[in-house]
Amino acid sequence: MTVVSCPTCGKKVEWTEKNKYRPFCSERCKQIDLGAWAEEKYTIPAANPTDKQDDPLADE
Template identity: 45%
Template sequence: MSDPSPPPAASSPAKKRMVPCPNCRAPALFSPANPYRPFCSARCQGHDFGAWANEAYRVGANPPPDDKE
């Protein structure tokens, strides 16, 4: 009896997934090999963190209804 051949996906190398950096839109590797993912660099990651810390990002919300009725 011969051994079954491995599935094609297992024998081919995995394709590296590139995504646009949320800050500068440069291609960034989206894998555990990139410690800054989804960012392209420490600079872009730090810039985004600074924006969060300065409350530049906000989630919109409606004011709560009045309970006067």
């Protein structure tokens, strides 16, 4: 059986089909994470092109 840590609180959680909130331990932790995404607390880093030739959309 696989055991993971809840991304929100760190509690150990069994990764099974009966855990409908996986990888979270509860609906509360799942909602906290969703709220963080909605508030844009998580970001994906992106590089800004410095040259026109590096920007594939520059020609459009």
